[in-house]
Amino acid sequence: xxxxxxxxxxxxxxxxxxxxxxxxAEAAAIYDGLNATQSQSYGPEARGGASRSExxxxxxxxxxxxxxxxxxxxxxxxEACDKYIVDLKExxxxxxxxxxxxxxxxxxxxVVAIPIIQSAVERLGKFLVSNxxxxxxxxxxxxxxxxxxVKHAIRSRVPKGTEEINITAFYTGIELAQKWLDQNGxxxx
Amino acid sequence: xxxxxxxxxxWQGNVACAExxxxxxxxFFAGYPITPSTEIAEVLSRRxxxxxxxxxxxxxxxxxxxxxxxxxxxxAKAMTATSGPGFSLKQENIGFAVMAEVPCVIVNVQRGGPxxxxxxxxxxxxxxxxxxxxxxDHPIIVLSPCSVRETYDMTVRAFNLAEKYRTPVxxxxxxxxxxxxxxxxxxxIEQLGIVNRKxxxxxxxxxxxxxxxxxxxxxxxxxxxxxxxxxxxxAHDETGFPTNNPEKIQVQLERLNRKIDRYRDDIVxxxxxxxxxxxxxxxSFGSTARSARRAxxxxxxxxxxxxxxxxxxxxxxxxxxxEEISAPVRKIIVAEMNLGQIAHEVEWATRRxxxxxxxxxxxxxxxxxxxxxxAIIAQD
Amino acid sequence: MDYLQYLRLDKMPHIWxxxxxxxxxxxxxxxxIDKLGWDKNDIAMVSGIGCSSRTPGYVDFNTLHTTHGRAxxxxxxxxxxxxxxxxxxxxxxxxxxxxGGNHFIHAARRNIDVTMIIYNNYIYGMTGGQVSPTxxxxxxxxxxxxxxxxxxxxxxxxxxAAGAAYVARSTVYHVGRTDxxxxxxxxxxxxxxxxxxxxxxxxxxxxxxxxxxxxMMMAQKANSVGLERAKNxxxxxxxxxxxxxxxxxxxxxxxxxxxxxxxxQARNAK
Numbered sequence: 001x002x003x004x005x006x007x008x009x010x011x012x013x014x015x016x017x018x019x020x021x022x023x024x025a026e027a028a029a030i031y032d033g034l035n036a037t038q039s040q041s042y043g044p045e046a047r048g049g050a051s052r053s054e055x056x057x058x059x060x061x062x063x064x065x066x067x068x069x070x071x072x073x074x075x076x077x078x079e080a081c082d083k084y085i086v087d088l089k090e091x092x093x094x095x096x097x098x099x100x101x102x103x104x105x106x107x108x109x110x111v112v113a114i115p116i117i118q119s120a121v122e123r124l125g126k127f128l129v130s131n132x133x134x135x136x137x138x139x140x141x142x143x144x145x146x147x148x149x150v151k152h153a154i155r156s157r158v159p160k161g162t163e164e165i166n167i168t169a170f171y172t173g174i175e176l177a178q179k180w181l182d183q184n185g186x187x188x189x
Numbered sequence: 190x191x192x193x194x195x196x197x198x199x200w201q202g203n204v205a206c207a208e209x210x211x212x213x214x215x216x217f218f219a220g221y222p223i224t225p226s227t228e229i230a231e232v233l234s235r236r237x238x239x240x241x242x243x244x245x246x247x248x249x250x251x252x253x254x255x256x257x258x259x260x261x262x263x264x265a266k267a268m269t270a271t272s273g274p275g276f277s278l279k280q281e282n283i284g285f286a287v288m289a290e291v292p293c294v295i296v297n298v299q300r301g302g303p304x305x306x307x308x309x310x311x312x313x314x315x316x317x318x319x320x321x322x323x324x325x326d327h328p329i330i331v332l333s334p335c336s337v338r339e340t341y342d343m344t345v346r347a348f349n350l351a352e353k354y355r356t357p358v359x360x361x362x363x364x365x366x367x368x369x370x371x372x373x374x375x376x377x378i379e380q381l382g383i384v385n386r387k388x389x390x391x392x393x394x395x396x397x398x399x400x401x402x403x404x405x406x407x408x409x410x411x412x413x414x415x416x417x418x419x420x421x422x423x424a425h426d427e428t429g430f431p432t433n434n435p436e437k438i439q440v441q442l443e444r445l446n447r448k449i450d451r452y453r454d455d456i457v458x459x460x461x462x463x464x465x466x467x468x469x470x471x472x473s474f475g476s477t478a479r480s481a482r483r484a485x486x487x488x489x490x491x492x493x494x495x496x497x498x499x500x501x502x503x504x505x506x507x508x509x510x511x512e513e514i515s516a517p518v519r520k521i522i523v524a525e526m527n528l529g530q531i532a533h534e535v536e537w538a539t540r541r542x543x544x545x546x547x548x549x550x551x552x553x554x555x556x557x558x559x560x561x562x563x564a565i566i567a568q569d
Numbered sequence: 570m571d572y573l574q575y576l577r578l579d580k581m582p583h584i585w586x587x588x589x590x591x592x593x594x595x596x597x598x599x600x601x602i603d604k605l606g607w608d609k610n611d612i613a614m615v616s617g618i619g620c621s622s623r624t625p626g627y628v629d630f631n632t633l634h635t636t637h638g639r640a641x642x643x644x645x646x647x648x649x650x651x652x653x654x655x656x657x658x659x660x661x662x663x664x665x666x667x668x669g670g671n672h673f674i675h676a677a678r679r680n681i682d683v684t685m686i687i688y689n690n691y692i693y694g695m696t697g698g699q700v701s702p703t704x705x706x707x708x709x710x711x712x713x714x715x716x717x718x719x720x721x722x723x724x725x726x727x728x729x730a731a732g733a734a735y736v737a738r739s740t741v742y743h744v745g746r747t748d749x750x751x752x753x754x755x756x757x758x759x760x761x762x763x764x765x766x767x768x769x770x771x772x773x774x775x776x777x778x779x780x781x782x783x784x785m786m787m788a789q790k791a792n793s794v795g796l797e798r799a800k801n802x803x804x805x806x807x808x809x810x811x812x813x814x815x816x817x818x819x820x821x822x823x824x825x826x827x828x829x830x831x832x833x834q835a836r837n838a839k
Contacts, residue, residue, distance in 0.1 A: 038371070064483050259647035262647055
């Protein structure tokens, strides 16, 4: 039977989560030969408000393109975490920004807390690349797409002139995830 | 990592619509910003000038529709795109395009209504408005895509049908498909079967822009081709000039409606899954049909004889197809993001000979596979 | 000149009432076109709804009779799709500045390469004399039985403020001037507007006791003030006067010129 892997990226509008979803889906579909969809749900705000972007990856047909049984949920704000946790599957991964999400909802899931936004500011001097750092972490934690594919997808999707800093951010994310795994042991997937 | 095929794109539905329009030969787009259709305008504002085409953002939705018709009369394949409130505003001029038989494509990326409703959420509430939104008896062609690839194919088809039948064609998408990004293998242009309007073969003094001919589809001269004729939204005769002659009006309006009715077999397209031995038939369209397909597959896995009939053409309504395919089934389930606009037509098509169960949702959230699956289980 | 070569005689008689000034404007348009020697195949006349908007039906050009107020929108698409066409919009005061007011100011802003002739008779004639955006204050209309409570638009000033490249106002009494303005407008690059005041004895004059068509035209003569002279007159002195003349005649890039630059840019960026 075909596998179906669900990713929900949530935070506030303007954090670049729709872009991350598109990059992840493109990496899977164009470079890894899988099927993938990306969809989003957002409010009227161009900036702020709870926003979510969802990616479904499968080796079969993807009929319903919305996440219902999430494998990995990224929450960059407390509001998004509280609002979007409901569909995280039992034993799924909740990836949070450790400084933005301080009240962790109760439930049967694995929590990965990493200072994503702070790392963007401190290590790359750019708050704006938090999204790509998160993408690196998700790539590493999920193992659902190859790092090379994501790298190519980043190059094809990010604005011209920002490729290098985004690639650096991506590897920063991979490194942060590896560090977390080294400290906490492997995830059950 | 695989070496990517350059013809495989990761496109949003709205992007596929814009790219398909270009491939179909669209060289004029007039629009007005409205969520969730705006990306179509954004892409074409960048892409049309690259091919020497014209993009214009008009002062309002009404003007965008008017400019689209004007451009088509000037010889360009023309399109506009909108959503909910904008679709309402365009209705009068859509009627003009129907009456004056001006080919053009109108994309409506449906969002929640009525009124301003839910700008960023999907709905399918314009089934009836796309059919009857403009006043008076008139024919219309409405196509509804369920995927990004199909958005591409149907946009091309919308232009082809518009040109072939000298009529506006509505592409009825929805927010979910319009904003969904998925893989599209772009077909080579020679596979698209591009159709261009039939030009007059007679000299200008013999030209009748609304000729009563065997095909019911009059040839169309573009303004500037040397055929100085008159185009009006008033009831007119074969010459295009207004008339109050009841006989002439009757024959023209009958031809106008017959022109689509008689070719309905060429226009109507459906898709079926597992209908051969189905006991319960699910009917759906657009993005909701994706959930319906999953629900039917899940039901089959549980040993329930469910089948899916997906409407690709919404108008003319696939009534004969529905009647035929549903004849052996016990029950019909219609899933749609409105309160039963298609279900009502299905009841007519099946002459209320069997129960039609409705699965409806109008809160901006898509109907899930489980919701349809549960309806199937309940009928089993 | 031979008017008949431009007219669709089989569409006569026209629908305009005895004493209506619209036919005078039509002849001015035809004289101007004839003087320019344009090929009829290269001319498109576009209109909306109303008495003036029936003009295209009577002339042997590419003619388009659209929906109420929307002529400019259709004309914009037509001109852009086929820039070789000389696109002329004819419109009435209600069509142009009430229901079509938005298109009017934006056509001017955009400086689209179209000429618009506005037949201003202060009234909705075809539907029986309802108040329009140019009906003078306190004048009567079928929907202003106590007198118009509103202030009217000054169409030429509106076009000027919105950015048209050429704006002129004349009356049907001043035929020579009207001819000249229309000819100038037709040859202008960008959006050009000629507002021509035209009497509606049936729906406006009768209700406001302005006498016969001849009386109304004589009043145009008596009340017209040239733009230069008007500059030295007080507001009181200008009360009830018609200011005529060329309000705007400026050279600025038209829409098509600017869009061609966009195409160049896009092609180079490819």
